[in-house]
Amino acid sequence: MLALQLLFRASPAALLLVLCLQLGISSTQEDTISRKTLIVNMEMPKKARAGEEVTLKLKVQTELRECVVIKAYLKSNKSVDGPFTYKYTTCLCEDYPRTFYWDIQTNSTLQVAAVVDIIWEKNICPKDDAVIPIKGVRVAKISTLFIK
Ligand SMILES: *[C@@H]1O[C@H](CO)[C@@H](O)[C@H](O)[C@H]1NC(C)=O
Numbered sequence: 523m524l525a526l527q528l529l530f531r532a533s534p535a536a537l538l539l540v541l542c543l544q545l546g547i548s549s550t551q552e553d554t555i556s557r558k559t560l561i562v563n564m565e566m567p568k569k570a571r572a573g574e575e576v577t578l579k580l581k582v583q584t585e586l587r588e589c590v591v592i593k594a595y596l597k598s599n600k601s602v603d604g605p606f607t608y609k610y611t612t613c614l615c616e617d618y619p620r621t622f623y624w625d626i627q628t629n630s631t632l633q634v635a636a637v638v639d640i641i642w643e644k645n646i647c648p649k650d651d652a653v654i655p656i657k658g659v660r661v662a663k664i665s666t667l668f669i670k
């Protein structure tokens with residue numbers, strides 16, 4: 523029974539890992555000629571003390587000529603409240619990278635995924651001049667924050 527519960531608890535994180543693995547594979551197959559839809563860079567300390575506040579920084583850019591509407595949010599293998607749950611929705615255009623910040627406070631080691639989705643939403647980009655590409659509409663970066 524306990525084993526079953528552990529299995530259930532582990533499954534969302536496991537699914538996320540599988541997802542990222544797939545994304546990883548597809549990104550290595552990308553040909554160099556095509557413009558990258560989303561370039562995502564995540565920075566987060568690897569270690570913290572229990573209850574210490576750390577900042578996760580996420581830089582997102584696109585090489586597409588058209589703008590896209592993006593949503594950026596965090597997921598973790600343990601529920602965390604506060605600023606962690608904040609979802610950013612914004613317009614992303616070529617040559618204008620966006621940077622998002624989240625303050626994270628936790629008492630136990632946390633696996634964090636920063637996810638960026640290209641979404642369909644009105645009134646985000648000026649005059650709604652935005653596109654939805656067929657591929658590369660989601661990028662996730664995973665890191666672990668170790669608590670000592
Ligand atoms: C985390 O640590 C803080 C400070 O020690 C404490 O007040 C809080 O109850 C703890 N939270 C959990 C979920 O253990």
Ligand SMILES: *[C@@H]1O[C@H](CO)[C@@H](O)[C@H](O)[C@H]1NC(C)=O
Nearest residue numbers: 531599600630631632633666
């Ligand atoms: C979350 O993942 C970390 C790193 O894999 C692990 O140490 C921690 O125990 C996990 N927490 C939960 C609640 O599953």
